[in-house]
Amino acid sequence: MNKFTDKVAEIILSKKGYDVKILDLRGLTTIADYFVICSADSDVQVKSIADEIDDKLREEGIKCYHKEGYESLNWVLLDYFDVVVHVFRKEARDFYNLEKLWLDAPSRTVEDKIEPAVDQD
DSSP states (O other): OOHHHHHHHHHHHHTTOEEEEEEEOTTTOSSOSEEEEEEESSHHHHHHHHHHHHHHHHHTTOOOSEEEOTTTOSEEEEEETTEEEEEEEHHHHHHHOHHHHTTTSOEEEEOOOOOOOOOOO
């Protein structure tokens, strides 16, 4: 959808986040242009994913405007103005169901690219 959201999705996948979805909210709200949503299996993984996103983007000179959720680590939100990243524990994601709330938004699922095995004949 755009290079920034693709970069965030790539970082998420590098930390074994899964079920990565990008929602295009343009024309639907002024909250943000995009949401990037992913799931993780533990609070440690939620923190690891959120920290990696923040660290990698900071290295590129992109600072997070606002962070929430580091106290409980069920749902960490990283606000980059036009893009808001939601890192959920699976159970919290199922409960809040942002995809259903924003059902009118065009969305795209980002899959991990698994390289095919190469024969070593």
